Amino acid sequence: MTTTTTPVFATGLEGVIACATRLSDVDGINGKLVFAGFNAVDLAEQKTIEEVWFLLHNGHLPDAGELAAFKAKVELLGRPSTKEIRLMKSLRAGEPLSAFRSILSAIASNRGYKPWLNRDVAEVEHELLSLSALAPAIVEVIHTGRTPVKKPANSGYAERYLWGVLGHKPDDAARQAVETYLILTMDHGLNASTFAGRVCASTGADVGAAITAAVGTLSGPLHGGAPGPVLDMLDAIGTPEAAKGWVAAQLAGKRRIMGFGHRVYRTEDPRARTLRKVSERQNGPRIALALAVEKEVLAALDAHQQKKAGEGKSIRALRVNVEFWTAVALEHAGIPRQLYSSTFCTSRIIGWSEHIREQLKDNKLFRPLSHYSGPSVSDLS
Template sequence: MDATRTTPAEVPRGLAGVVVTDTAIGDVRGHEGFYHYRQYSAVELAAERSFEDVWHLLVNGALPDAEESAEFAGRTAALRALPPEVAKALPVIAASGSGSGPLAGLRTALSLFGAARGFAPLYDSDADRRRADTLAASAAVPTLVAALYRLGSGLDPVEPRADLPYAANYLYMLTGEEPGPRHARALERYLISTIDHGFNASTFTARVIASTGADVAACLAGAVGALSGPLHGGAPSRALDTLDAIGSPERIDGWIRERVLAGERIMGFGHPVYRTADPRSVMLRDIARDFGGPLVDFAVQVEGRVEAILAELKPGRELHTNVEFYAGVVMELCGLPREMFTPTFAAARVIGWSANILEQAEDSKIIRPAARYVGEPAPVPLPPAA
């Protein structure tokens, strides 16, 4: 008998609570309402540091000093421009994926980008080459999704500017106008807060692909595919759709009760890990309140009533707003179109995926779980051929 073979173990559906590996990237402590990148509070990082500094922390393992920060920001900004063959293909990708938006186009564009940049399999690359490939891909993702959005809207792409920080450049490429510091910083804090978040579905997907030794582009394209699901990254716009559907304060209670009693999910509420307030939502609510206005006032009112009615109709369950609820509000206030909410999430999460890809590449063991067969007993005789 093979001494390395293990006996299959029964685990919860969805691998809930199952530890599959060790990581030094970060963790989510759901019962405390806390999560961190490396040894630092993610919320504190979003309040105090730049996106580029947190990017450096995730992929290099430490926060940069002032000199390192400037060098890293300059180096990654120089990687934003696309190879000519990728830029030429984007109109075709945007046209063919017009019904499903920039996120679907990003999968194709990432594969093409990896080929154009000559990405090698992780298995055949050293640590420096792997890191270089993740930096190149991560820097290109905002350029790709912004260009795909504009092309899909009948507009010409806007070339990236190396003199603007990550978030400001992203808004510039979407709108063609340099954003004000208030909007740029609000978006930057959102992007930092969503860089990484434990072993979510897209991160786990990236690590599974990385465990096969595939190249960085393959890992990231798979992660984007997982992110496209409405139960993962596809909810920020749906949370705003909920506010639109309710419409006015006097409709809040009736609308919510009808859906909860029908067993429908209220988008933007509840999280598979947090059993208290989602710290990302708390931070984004504060950012939204700084902007103020009717949308923010209505969102806060809806939040309060949803939580009260859920507590009444589902006693004993802790259901609060998750990151998608106020993420949608903040992105709307920053001028992002709703179809760009999830692609914008990807423009942040690509950094977390990259860190996890690099960490997984250090482990030579392929991820290969087992499944329990529940079909007809086998073998049975084959029926006669027709």
């Protein structure tokens, strides 16, 4: 018997559940984020990237032996070959996120990664892990134009990333701040980039193509691209006293304030709260301005939304999101703003890879419907 269901029309697929995942759960009403059964904020404050990566990869936290073996594997896979370093150098010109996308795609192609359908799953999973492990070295070559400096074999993923960007061993506070950020942003349900990666993988495509599709979505400021513009905004505001007037002018001009609003969170983004604490601990030169701007923006957005509600328009709660406090924490750690989106890639590539693994283990081609809104059919004659 054929069953038919009435299609649901949801612009932007808002409110639609498109796949199941064991990786993360975003509770937008209560402002909670869970990674594989653990509170993501607790993990970010108490664990290393490799521990959380192992958790997403295997479904449980590692014991000491498992962690040592996983760390060593990621470190080894994170060393590009001489030929790959040459390739990275040849493609590093231009905007860093675009360079990251091109390099990743070129490496996967040079390694001969093939469509995953009908292939040995373990082999495809190894390709995913290999690409993810390479991310810090890719960012380092994009930033410096040089062969990655040799780091101690026991350095962690976050330390290697920051070392590559700063050009020296990072101090513990900066490493810790960046590690917290990288863990918090490792995965986040079916966000735009993860969805793009899963859609691409659902066709049986090679994993290089699927990850490249995910990276492509980050070039817009609505997903992952806001931290750089947040710093531009702080620069433009300049002083805490100027915040109120600046924000009012933006809203009057119907412009969006970067680092605020979220598709899923209706309360404070828990990642923003943690990174605010990180930024306060760093106590860098931006902190007073950032706190003042956050306060003014929240008050102005609230007033703006109340006014809209009074006019009978539908509204949603607009709170600070992860990208506002990412900007401050990463700047205080010494990372230049043009690298923020590619830094995000070094964390989210782990989530993308794990989602792609899930996709290929229980694959169903993504193929939603569209509602035809064109003219009615005319006779050609």
